[in-house]
Amino acid sequence: MPVQPRRAYESDAVTETVRLSGVGFGYAATHRALRDVNLTLPAGSFHFLTGASGAGKSTLLKLLTLAEHPLTGTLHLFGEDATTAPRRALPAFRRRMGVVFQDFRLLDHLSAFDNVALPLRLTGGRQADYAGDVEEMLDWVGLGDRMDDRPPSFSGGEKQRLAIARAVVTRPELILADEPTGSVDAAMGERLLKLFQSLNRLGTTVLIASHDQALAERSGATVLRLEGGRLTGGAT
Numbered sequence: 001m002p003v004q005p006r007r008a009y010e011s012d013a014v015t016e017t018v019r020l021s022g023v024g025f026g027y028a029a030t031h032r033a034l035r036d037v038n039l040t041l042p043a044g045s046f047h048f049l050t051g052a053s054g055a056g057k058s059t060l061l062k063l064l065t066l067a068e069h070p071l072t073g074t075l076h077l078f079g080e081d082a083t084t085a086p087r088r089a090l091p092a093f094r095r096r097m098g099v100v101f102q103d104f105r106l107l108d109h110l111s112a113f114d115n116v117a118l119p120l121r122l123t124g125g126r127q128a129d130y131a132g133d134v135e136e137m138l139d140w141v142g143l144g145d146r147m148d149d150r151p152p153s154f155s156g157g158e159k160q161r162l163a164i165a166r167a168v169v170t171r172p173e174l175i176l177a178d179e180p181t182g183s184v185d186a187a188m189g190e191r192l193l194k195l196f197q198s199l200n201r202l203g204t205t206v207l208i209a210s211h212d213q214a215l216a217e218r219s220g221a222t223v224l225r226l227e228g229g230r231l232t233g234g235a236t
């Protein structure tokens with residue numbers, strides 16, 4: 001496995017990467033996308049979040065990435081209350097996560113190399129220091145020969161693999177991935193699962209939202225299930 005996570009939680013004794021207590025959320029006043037969700041992700045754990053389309057998986061990930069704010073309840077990240085944190089504190093939480101978005105969010109005008117390098121560049125890294133990591137991640141997801149190409153020339157599965165490389169290259173403490181194997185074939189799905197498993201073995205906390213119940217069960221991860229915005233199975 002090419003990358004080593006920072007494992008910052010070991011030094012500051014954070015044992016829970018995520019804790020949701022009584023979390024509710026709705027996009028409209030009359031509709032609740034999440035209801036009374038209680039969930040703890042211990043540091044170094046690996047969970048799959050399953051559930052039918054519309055069950056609330058992406059919404060839960062949006063709360064964890066701080067793109068949305070709970071209407072009720074509290075969210076702790078890395079041992080700190082993110083619900084009451086001031087807006088200016090949010091980027092510091094986000095820098096500790098790697099996120100694979102369902103719609104990839106790649107930058108079309110940048111090469112594959114520069115897309116993956118971007119989060120390292122934004123935190124002040126020098127290309128000479130990170131180029132090897134970027135190339136290794138692109139090799140790992142099978143895009144080592146596409147480094148100079150731009151996302152518009154990629155297939156859906158290739159874009160997905162590029163988005164995964166970008167999410168993990170910073171060695172985040174927490175990886176949140178929304179349907180990260182939704183656009184790849186079964187063999188690549190297994191390979192990407194191995195990547196997440198390898199990162200998890202090195203100490204990274206991983207949460208993957210997926211329709212793929214069979215992949216979730218094969219993964220050896222704890223499988224959580226959302227139904228109509230409620231966690232119905234596997235919650236800790």
Ligand SMILES: Nc1ncnc2c1ncn2[C@@H]1O[C@H](COP(=O)(O)OP(=O)(O)OP(=O)(O)O)[C@@H](O)[C@H]1O
Nearest residue numbers: 027028033051052053054055056057058059060211
């Ligand atoms: N931006 C939005 N505005 C209004 N309602 C929304 C919005 N996003 C999601 N919803 C609604 O919230 C509920 C949960 O949606 P969510 O996208 O979290 O489900 P999901 O389990 O991720 O589904 P899928 O597997 O299809 O991606 C659904 O009823 C959905 O229609």
